[in-house]
Amino acid sequence: MNNIMPLPALSASVATAVNCTEQEAEELIRIFFSSLSETLAQGHNVKIKGLGSFTVIDDDVRFMPDTGLADAVNLPFAAFEAVELPDDFDMESSMNIVNNGDPDTTDETTPTSGALESLSEAEEAIDTQHDLSGNQDIPMPVAIEATDVDTTTETESHNAETAPELSTDTPSDYDNIPYSDTTLNESPTQESRSNPRWFIAAAAIACILCFGAGYFLGHTIGASAPDREIAPSRLTLSQDRQLQATESALPASSTESDSTKMYESITNEVAQQIQSEKSTATITDTIGRTRFLTTMSRQHYGRMEFWVYIYEENASKLGNPNNLSAGTIVIIPPAEKYGIDANNPASVAKAVQRGKEIYAQFN
Amino acid sequence: MDNKQFIADVAKKANRPVDDINNLVIGITECFRESCLAGNSVAVPGFGSFTPLKNDEQIVTDHTTGKKLLLPPEITLTFRSSSVLRKKITPAQ
Numbered sequence: 001m002n003n004i005m006p007l008p009a010l011s012a013s014v015a016t017a018v019n020c021t022e023q024e025a026e027e028l029i030r031i032f033f034s035s036l037s038e039t040l041a042q043g044h045n046v047k048i049k050g051l052g053s054f055t056v057i058d059d060d061v062r063f064m065p066d067t068g069l070a071d072a073v074n075l076p077f078a079a080f081e082a083v084e085l086p087d088d089f090d091m092e093s094s095m096n097i098v099n100n101g102d103p104d105t106t107d108e109t110t111p112t113s114g115a116l117e118s119l120s121e122a123e124e125a126i127d128t129q130h131d132l133s134g135n136q137d138i139p140m141p142v143a144i145e146a147t148d149v150d151t152t153t154e155t156e157s158h159n160a161e162t163a164p165e166l167s168t169d170t171p172s173d174y175d176n177i178p179y180s181d182t183t184l185n186e187s188p189t190q191e192s193r194s195n196p197r198w199f200i201a202a203a204a205i206a207c208i209l210c211f212g213a214g215y216f217l218g219h220t221i222g223a224s225a226p227d228r229e230i231a232p233s234r235l236t237l238s239q240d241r242q243l244q245a246t247e248s249a250l251p252a253s254s255t256e257s258d259s260t261k262m263y264e265s266i267t268n269e270v271a272q273q274i275q276s277e278k279s280t281a282t283i284t285d286t287i288g289r290t291r292f293l294t295t296m297s298r299q300h301y302g303r304m305e306f307w308v309y310i311y312e313e314n315a316s317k318l319g320n321p322n323n324l325s326a327g328t329i330v331i332i333p334p335a336e337k338y339g340i341d342a343n344n345p346a347s348v349a350k351a352v353q354r355g356k357e358i359y360a361q362f363n
Numbered sequence: 364m365d366n367k368q369f370i371a372d373v374a375k376k377a378n379r380p381v382d383d384i385n386n387l388v389i390g391i392t393e394c395f396r397e398s399c400l401a402g403n404s405v406a407v408p409g410f411g412s413f414t415p416l417k418n419d420e421q422i423v424t425d426h427t428t429g430k431k432l433l434l435p436p437e438i439t440l441t442f443r444s445s446s447v448l449r450k451k452i453t454p455a456q
Contacts, residue, residue, distance in 0.1 A: 003403045003404070005398050005406065007406070007407065010394055015390075017386050017389055020383075028384075032384070032387060032388075033410040037409070037451055038451075041451040046364050047366055047369075048366055049366040050392045060452070061442070061452065063413075069395065072400075073399040073415055073439070073440045074439070081435060085430075085432065087431075293426075294429060307426070
């Protein structure tokens with residue numbers, strides 16, 4: 001498992017099929033792949049029935065296995081197919097239940113991309129010593145075991161094949177289905193760390209605002225309430241005289257109702273100030289594994305079609321709408337700015353048309 | 364280059380009948396299949412390595428319809444070209 005099959009082992013398998021000796025089979029394999037290399041080096045793409053097609057793209061060779069071979073390799077999961085989820089499917093709760101693509105619990109029957117790197121390093125060392133022309137002796141490759149395989153999950157591998165895990169939002173590259181968070185570079189732990197930070201920052205800002213409002217309110221009331229009653233027993237002689245002097249300086253019409261009105265006016269002013277701050281405050285949201293632009297649009301505007309305006313408001317940092325990164329904070333523009341009205345069919349149609357234009361820019 | 368033309372070319376170089384080369388391809392394919400099912404890679408010196416890679420299940424959302432699809436896990440056969448092959452290709456580009 002996670003081993004490299006060397007050329008002699010491949011030759012032994014092929015010798016049986018071709019009905020020849022292992023040495024002859026090895027020579028045939030060398031000639032086969034040597035011809036393939038030369039044909040690719042000439043810039044021609046090669047299609048081999050039963051094996052697949054080799055295409056030269058950007059100084060590299062891309063391989064697409066034949067349908068039969070691909071199905072044979074995918075035999076353990078051949079019985080499964082894509083399932084459409086209901087609209088009220090809660091991805092967050094399902095992700096809390098199952099593993100979320102943690103490398104430590106990955107099925108070890110097949111190597112992951114990490115193992116791919118270790119295999120390629122060994123192969124590079126082999127390639128530098130020889131080529132298929134057979135001018136040099138080919139050393140016997142050493143079987144290499146992937147170093148990142150978790151042996152404790154060996155028993156889980158069988159269960160993984162028969163009982164696949166529920167949904168996990170791992171990165172994918174499906175070109176035909178546009179979706180927002182294709183490059184979920186952040187691991188689940190990183191994203192979960194960002195939520196508490198955001199919450200802590202919001203709580204700190206709220207505390208500062210409350211403290212400032214309370215200080216302003218208390219200071220203003222204290223300064224404008226010269227007739228505040230103080231227990232006489234607490235006053236010293238000098239304080240009593242000051243109080244009498246202050247009371248005498250007040251206009252004759254100064255009464256308790258005036259102070260009450262002043263207090264009310266001050267509180268009203270503060271309330272209006274807070275309200276104005278709220279109205280001008282910028283509403284933001286964060287793109288996550290379960291929170292796309294359409295999700296935000298449905299929540300803030302009532303329909304998902306208005307995601308285009310959220311995108312336009314943040315176009316400079318979003319780029320391709322099919323390639324959004326989780327954790328990106330976006331500004332939710334006010335509905336009045338773009339004429340958003342969920343009850344207006346013309347507004348919805350305009351948003352749909354705008355969405356097509358945006359996709360056309362990147363397709 | 365299509366399959367027939369390539370097989371004929373290899374048969375000519377190997378001085379073997381075309382049927383043998385077809386059987387060779389079948390043998391190679393069968394070897395790839397068995398190796399990948401066992402989770403092993405196949406390395407061809409001077410050409411590259413064929414490695415099975417498992418993609419976990421994932422949920423994708425179609426923005427146009429808003430539908431969510433649960434894609435099942437799958438094992439794909441990936442190929443990584445060797446430096447020798449890349450060196451051969453690069454001058455030709």
